[in-house]
Amino acid sequence: xASISSSSSSSSSSIWRVPEPIKAVFxxxxxxxxxxxxxxxxxxxxxxxxNKFELIKKDQDQSQFSSQGNFxxxxxxxxxxxxxxxxxxxxxPICLSTLLIINLRNGLLLPKVKFPEGDxxxxxxxxxxxxxxxxxxxxxxxxxxxxxxxxxxxxKSIKSTSLxxxxxxxxxxxxxxxxxxxxxxxILYDCWVITVLYELSDLQKLKIYTDLxxxxxxxxxxxxxxxxxxxxxxxxxxxxxxxxNENLASYWxxxxxxxxxxxxxxxxxxxxxxxxxxxxxxLEILEIFEQELAKSNFFLExxxxxxxxxxxxxxxxLVYCILQWCEGSKLYAMINTLPNLKSHCYRCIDKCx
Amino acid sequence: MSLNExxxxxxxxxxxxxxxxxxxxxxxxxxxxLEIVQSHTRNYLNSILEQNASxxxxxxxxxxxxxxxxRESFLKRQLYPLLVNDKLTLxxxxxxxxxxxxxxxxxxxxxxxxxxxDSAYFKSRSTPANxxxxxxxxxxxxxxxxxxxxxxxxxxxxxDAYLTVNYRNIFGAGExxxxxxxxxxxxxxxxxxxxxxxxxxxxxxxxxxWRLDNIAYSTNRLIDWCVPHEQHITGFTNRISSQYxxxxxxxxxxxxxRTIKLTRPTTTYTNQFTVNDDILSQCGExxxxxFIYSLKFDSRDNPLLxxxxxxxxxxxxxxxxxxxxxxxxKNAKFIKNQFEFQLAQKLTSNNLNFxxxxxxxxxxxxxxxxxxxxxxxxxxxxxxxxxxxxxxLNGLGPKLSGSPIGGNFFYGGNLSxxxxxPKTSIDSNFKIHSFVNFGKLLNIKDLSxxxxxxxxxxxxxxxxxxxxxxxKHPVARFELNR
Numbered sequence: 043x044a045s046i047s048s049s050s051s052s053s054s055s056s057i058w059r060v061p062e063p064i065k066a067v068f069x070x071x072x073x074x075x076x077x078x079x080x081x082x083x084x085x086x087x088x089x090x091x092x093n094k095f096e097l098i099k100k101d102q103d104q105s106q107f108s109s110q111g112n113f114x115x116x117x118x119x120x121x122x123x124x125x126x127x128x129x130x131x132x133x134x135p136i137c138l139s140t141l142l143i144i145n146l147r148n149g150l151l152l153p154k155v156k157f158p159e160g161d162x163x164x165x166x167x168x169x170x171x172x173x174x175x176x177x178x179x180x181x182x183x184x185x186x187x188x189x190x191x192x193x194x195x196x197x198k199s200i201k202s203t204s205l206x207x208x209x210x211x212x213x214x215x216x217x218x219x220x221x222x223x224x225x226x227x228x229i230l231y232d233c234w235v236i237t238v239l240y241e242l243s244d245l246q247k248l249k250i251y252t253d254l255x256x257x258x259x260x261x262x263x264x265x266x267x268x269x270x271x272x273x274x275x276x277x278x279x280x281x282x283x284x285x286x287n288e289n290l291a292s293y294w295x296x297x298x299x300x301x302x303x304x305x306x307x308x309x310x311x312x313x314x315x316x317x318x319x320x321x322x323x324x325l326e327i328l329e330i331f332e333q334e335l336a337k338s339n340f341f342l343e344x345x346x347x348x349x350x351x352x353x354x355x356x357x358x359x360l361v362y363c364i365l366q367w368c369e370g371s372k373l374y375a376m377i378n379t380l381p382n383l384k385s386h387c388y389r390c391i392d393k394c395x
Numbered sequence: 396m397s398l399n400e401x402x403x404x405x406x407x408x409x410x411x412x413x414x415x416x417x418x419x420x421x422x423x424x425x426x427x428x429l430e431i432v433q434s435h436t437r438n439y440l441n442s443i444l445e446q447n448a449s450x451x452x453x454x455x456x457x458x459x460x461x462x463x464x465x466r467e468s469f470l471k472r473q474l475y476p477l478l479v480n481d482k483l484t485l486x487x488x489x490x491x492x493x494x495x496x497x498x499x500x501x502x503x504x505x506x507x508x509x510x511x512x513d514s515a516y517f518k519s520r521s522t523p524a525n526x527x528x529x530x531x532x533x534x535x536x537x538x539x540x541x542x543x544x545x546x547x548x549x550x551x552x553x554x555d556a557y558l559t560v561n562y563r564n565i566f567g568a569g570e571x572x573x574x575x576x577x578x579x580x581x582x583x584x585x586x587x588x589x590x591x592x593x594x595x596x597x598x599x600x601x602x603x604x605w606r607l608d609n610i611a612y613s614t615n616r617l618i619d620w621c622v623p624h625e626q627h628i629t630g631f632t633n634r635i636s637s638q639y640x641x642x643x644x645x646x647x648x649x650x651x652x653r654t655i656k657l658t659r660p661t662t663t664y665t666n667q668f669t670v671n672d673d674i675l676s677q678c679g680e681x682x683x684x685x686f687i688y689s690l691k692f693d694s695r696d697n698p699l700l701x702x703x704x705x706x707x708x709x710x711x712x713x714x715x716x717x718x719x720x721x722x723x724x725k726n727a728k729f730i731k732n733q734f735e736f737q738l739a740q741k742l743t744s745n746n747l748n749f750x751x752x753x754x755x756x757x758x759x760x761x762x763x764x765x766x767x768x769x770x771x772x773x774x775x776x777x778x779x780x781x782x783x784x785x786x787x788l789n790g791l792g793p794k795l796s797g798s799p800i801g802g803n804f805f806y807g808g809n810l811s812x813x814x815x816x817p818k819t820s821i822d823s824n825f826k827i828h829s830f831v832n833f834g835k836l837l838n839i840k841d842l843s844x845x846x847x848x849x850x851x852x853x854x855x856x857x858x859x860x861x862x863x864x865x866x867k868h869p870v871a872r873f874e875l876n877r
Contacts, residue, residue, distance in 0.1 A: 092765065093676065116675065175679025177656040188670065198670050198796070253679075264652065264682050264719040
């Protein structure tokens with residue numbers, strides 16, 4: 043057995059052995075291989091700071107939770123807060139409610155237009171909101187939570203809109219709050235979407251969902267060209283709107299152009315039915331919320347500290363955006379008749395200023 | 396280059412296929428006889444042409460066979476060298492015939508051209524006493540008007556499909572319409588690259604030396620050598636380019652809508668790059684409207700592996716002509732200049748050993764007052780086997796989270812020595828290749844801000860050296876280097 047193995051190894055070595063001169067050359071070269079320098083050189087990287095807004099920390103004593111690690115929240119756009127033009131606020135209700143939840147949990151304030159230091163580019167606290175395109179998200183939906191993973195060097199973890207929402211829902215104090223949050227994310231969100239799609243002008247849509255500057259009074263060719271793609275990619279699929287409202291989603295989707303043309307009349311009739319149903323349910327739900335708020339400042343008061351809960355933030359985000367952007371719409375008219383919800387929304391936002 | 400003029404065709408075939416039956420003695424004698432007759436006729440014709448090279452000629456009539464395929468104005472322009480009869484000699488006539496053939500070939504309207512000359516029965520009064528009047532016939536053999544190619548390539552876990560349609564000489568003045576599409580995928584259900592291109596091109600003002608291209612295109616490709624993302628470009632390019640022998644110019648106007656979309660890393664490529672702030676801020680749509688001028692001088696004997704000649708190319712792009720977006724950050728606005736120089740020189744007279752030296756460089760100056768970053772599709776990247784050997788693909792220069800982010804200034808050079816492989820034929824396409832590469836890629840704010848240009852910018856380039864084998868294939872060059 044031993045002799046067989048020895049003969050086999052000697053024959054293989056004679057056939058496959060690399061000739062000495064070639065081996066010597068390949069052993070010599072390359073003389074030295076330098077590994078890539080993984081350290082990022084920020085002096086060589088021109089950072090775009092115009093779309094970043096710092097989230098300043100509140101006084102540490104007042105915050106319930108301390109901030110762990112650095113993060114940035116990607117949102118569609120920001121606008122000036124109606125009660126304080128020095129404060130910036132996300133234009134989309136989901137982005138706004140997510141920011142309120144994060145800020146309240148981490149003891150952070152809403153970003154300011156002008157920093158006390160007077161230097162917008164000098165971000166000292168590495169928590170901020172960033173205006174991003176919906177293309178920055180794998181599924182085309184914002185908000186996006188980008189966290190520095192302190193455990194692994196140079197790694198960032200990205201949390202999608204649905205994951206952020208799922209994590210927020212796990213923090214609901216009881217089943218009642220959880221189900222109310224689900225109602226906000228489904229029926230009230232659906233009503234927001236159809237209001238945006240059917241009742242807002244293109245310019246309003248662009249101001250909410252793109253980084254179109256708010257002081258611009260008209261959009262231009264590129265912005266208008268990309269608007270329909272944006273709405274189909276970001277609004278229709280978020281929070282499963284397309285599953286609940288099949289006909290509406292089909293009409294606005296880019297993939298069903300021929301089908302929509304062929305069955306246009308019947309499709310429009312079905313859409314009208316879907317819209318009416320959503321508006322009816324929305325009114326019922328808003329009236330229930332209005333009655334609940336007549337009894338207390340917030341829906342649930344965590345630890346009796348008068349801090350808004352997840353549900354408060356979700357409703358406040360939605361109500362604020364309706365008041366800010368949807369003037370003249372059916373939904374705006376509904377909210378305008380509900381004073382408790384209006385004051386509740388400002389109360390929640392003011393907690394982060 | 397690969398064959399000696401003295402080698403006969405029969406000898407070469409017999410070398411390739413030695414098992415072929417030997418020819419009979421009679422056949423060999425017949426071949427030799429034919430060869431002698433051909434050679435005699437050729438020599439006789441050459442001597443007549445040489446003797447009469449300066450003899451005055453006059454084209455009395457020019458008949459064009461196949462003229463129905465072309466418009467009159469187009470034909471006139473291409474036949475112009477033959478329509479000039481002043482001080483025409485036999486030598487001039489032959490040169491003019493060559494010029495006409497070249498004109499037609501440049502317009503891509505003919506596959507071949509036959510020319511027949513007869514002496515006229517009657518001599519014109521304007522013809523000199525010792526001159527000859529000619530009746531000439533030109534036969535134009537047109538290219539196929541319509542061609543289409545369709546195909547698929549399937550590999551291990553990847554595949555692509557393509558369709559190319561050509562419609563040539565549509566209106567009789569060399570107008571071509573090309574539709575080209577290619578879709579490829581690296582996994583089932585995923586589209587990694589797609590290209591749709593429609594090109595309508597024609598000789599500019601019937602001039603064969605200038606060509607006008609109008610191209611509409613939409614391309615989509617997956618970039619996985621940095622943070623994985625999709626780059627989608629849709630737009631129009633209008634280009635006027637010259638087709639002279641050495642010096643050429645190109646003027647282009649480009650209007651493109653670009654979209655960058657973040658994608659999840661594919662399962663087939665496990666890259667280590669994680670999302671960074673640069674790619675996040677770059678995602679979205681942007682518009683570029685630019686004017687590009689390129690100048691090119693090329694005297695190389697072969698563009699793939701030149702053994703002699705010089706190439707110089709300079710390209711300048713001015714972007715930001717039309718602002719299509721209300722957000723100035725979405726409108727690319729910069730001036731970009733790139734140059735390339737290559738020198739090929741024989742070291743021995745028999746073309747066995749030669750060297751190539753090349754130097755490239757470029758700089759982009761951002762003209763936007765509000766946006767301090769350049770679009771990642773506009774930046775320079777450096778490194779890789781086709782670029783700077785010995786470095787990862789686009790691996791040089793600034794990085795963020797380990798991922799290359801490109802730069803706005805670069806230079807790179809290469810010195811290559813090509814030697815004959817011992818014990819191979821003289822015309823072998825294999826060469827021993829030894830090289831030294833160097834290059835540097837930077838992101839610099841303003842070129843004029845740096846006091847000591849050499850110390851701050853040029854110093855300490857990345858250098859790689861190696862050797863290997865290079866193979867010159869008719870369509871590409873293959874290298875195996877260490």
